[in-house]
Amino acid sequence: MAYRETEMMRERKAQARQRIIECAWESVTTGGFRSARITQIASMAGVATGSIYRHFESREELFAEMFRLATQHEVDRVAQALTGPETAAQQLENALRLFAERALRAPTRAWALIAEPVDPKLDEERLVYRRAFARLFEGAIRDGVLDGSLPEQNARLASTSLVGAIAESLIGPLAQASPEPCEAADLKPNELVDAIMQFCMQGLTGTRSQP
Known part of the structure; x- marks a missing residue:
């Protein structure tokens, strides 16, 4: 049998x-x-x-599965921030701020998800992770153009630029949690988040974002 x-x-x-x-x-x-x-x-x-x-089957497969679940949780949190009664531009700023604040509150976790050197399989998963955020931001930018809170622009290019800008801005400070620390920003966490938001929102709107 x-x-x-x-x-x-x-x-x-x-x-x-x-x-x-x-x-x-x-x-x-x-x-x-x-x-x-x-x-x-x-x-x-x-x-x-x-x-x-x-x-x-392998350590790499375990880490890849764990990475997918952990990053999906972060994507879901950002997606939730992109809802509410505010304009699309304000929702987008809320989501970007949430991303940065969560990363700085748990730097070891964020470093592992965003930039820690591991293996090619994890690098592939990181690309999927970035594309998921870019799709969310692209939708928010399109909504912002429609509701008038953002000027006309290439939503796809702007969204990928946002993902790159916020990730790269955090790598230095987060690298303090890495085995090979690099120079960290000489800003307090709230100051760093405000500076990142100002850069991102000024790029999207052409005006300065107020902390």
């Missing part, structure tokens, strides 16, 4: 897989990808090291 997996067994496997992902994310949030070891993750999850490879 052929072996048939029961619903209970499938549920247990799904729970174990989710627990491994959660522990991997906890490890990355604490020390970045550089400190996340399969043996440590297995210990945190309460499973044997070999058990992890029954759920994920």
Whole structure:
């Protein structure tokens, strides 16, 4: 008789897989990808090291899955900020500010998601991550042009420019959490966020954004 997996067994496997992902994310949030070891993750999850490879073919696959889930959470938070009674331009500023503030509140986590050198598979996932944000921003820019809160412009080009500008502006400060720190901005977090917002919104509207 052929072996048939029961619903209970499938549920247990799904729970174990989710627990491994959660522990991997906890490890990355604490020390970045550089400190996340399969043996440590297995210990945190309460499973044997070999058990992890029954759920994920490799360390890279585990990290890629964890990265997808973590970044989708960030994308969802930004998408939520792009709703409400404000003009599209104000919603966009709210979303950009949220992105920057969340990154600076958890620099190790943000560094891991935005820029930490890992492997080509994670670099591919980062491109997907950036495109997701760009699509959200593009929609908001188009809405802003329609409601008159933003001037006529190339929404697709402007959205990708926003993603690049905010990510690159944060890399220096976030790199303090990396194994090879680089020079950080000599600004307090709120001052840095205000400066980023001023640059982004001035580029979109042609006028200075008020802190």
